[in-house]
Amino acid sequence: IYKWYRSGLNRWHGPGSTPDFQDIIEDRCYNYTQRIRPDSRSRNCQEIKQAFMSAFISKDPCKATKEDYRRLIDLADPTVPCNKRVLWSKTKELAREYAKLRGLVTLEDTLLGFLADRLHWCGEPGSPDLNTWSCPDWEKDCRTNYRSVFWEVLSERFAESACGTVQVVLDGSLENAFNEMSIFGRVEAPNLKPMVTLQAWLVHDPGKPPRDSCSGSSITKLKSILSERNVRFICRDNLSRDEFLGRF
Numbered sequence: 001i002y003k004w005y006r007s008g009l010n011r012w013h014g015p016g017s018t019p020d021f022q023d024i025i026e027d028r029c030y031n032y033t034q035r036i037r038p039d040s041r042s043r044n045c046q047e048i049k050q051a052f053m054s055a056f057i058s059k060d061p062c063k064a065t066k067e068d069y070r071r072l073i074d075l076a077d078p079t080v081p082c083n084k085r086v087l088w089s090k091t092k093e094l095a096r097e098y099a100k101l102r103g104l105v106t107l108e109d110t111l112l113g114f115l116a117d118r119l120h121w122c123g124e125p126g127s128p129d130l131n132t133w134s135c136p137d138w139e140k141d142c143r144t145n146y147r148s149v150f151w152e153v154l155s156e157r158f159a160e161s162a163c164g165t166v167q168v169v170l171d172g173s174l175e176n177a178f179n180e181m182s183i184f185g186r187v188e189a190p191n192l193k194p195m196v197t198l199q200a201w202l203v204h205d206p207g208k209p210p211r212d213s214c215s216g217s218s219i220t221k222l223k224s225i226l227s228e229r230n231v232r233f234i235c236r237d238n239l240s241r242d243e244f245l246g247r248f
């Protein structure tokens with residue numbers, strides 16, 4: 001029984017594919033290209049959806065490579081301004097709110113980030129369907145799962161093509177606001193171009209005290225990664241949510 005269970009669709013430790021994944025991708029694509037950013041009207045949503053599906057359908061869900069997403073990425077390169085980008089780590093909702101208030105953009109404002117925001121997906125070798133029971137978890141199953149590799153590829157592009165001042169919103173209530181194992185730490189910070197300025201904001205949760213600061217060891221590590229790349233660094237800490245969003 002155990003062996004059957006572990007070899008079946010239920011064997012992974014992460015949430016299964018989002019129900020109606022294909023329809024959601026298609027609806028979001030039309031919404032984005034026709035309403036949200038009409039300057040991207042010429043994008044072919046059918047082609048984009050097909051490229052997304054064929055990246056992972058029928059494949060081993062633990063063997064994702066950047067190559068698998070090449071065609072999709074080429075069909076939908078980011079068109080958002082390079083000097084208005086906001087990165088985040090453990091602070092997605094806050095970063096999105098900040099970006100919206102200031103006329104800046106996060107990865108979820110690009111076509112592919114918008115399509116995949118909050119969704120889960122994985123396939124199964126030999127099957128034309130998505131596995132809606134379970135998908136591999138980054139820690140418990142495998143790091144090279146299709147969802148993680150997707151966000152890594154997208155994040156790498158988003159960071160390496162950024163210019164001017166890039167901002168990052170970090171959670172100052174954590175012991176380590178900067179985490180070297182996060183996508184921001186592993187993929188984005190090490191891919192910023194020389195001459196970019198990174199502005200970090202350490203914002204603590206309402207009701208929680210600040211635990212990390214600009215002079216703490218995690219931010220010192222971030223500084224050293226950046227100085228090797230000649231990226232300038234500015235940091236502000238001890239901000240409450242309201243101070244950060246500019247409402248006092």
Ligand code: AVW
Nearest residue numbers: 087088089090091107108117118148151155182183184
């Ligand atoms: P995290 P990271 N929708 O909060 O620094 C669903 O520790 O690792 O922050 N899942 C997502 C989305 C999304 N919109 N975006 C990322 N993920 C996944 C992209 C991904 O596997 C942005 F530009 C990530 O490791 C941020 O600057 C995890 O959920 C940066 O990556 C969130 O982990 C945030 O990644």
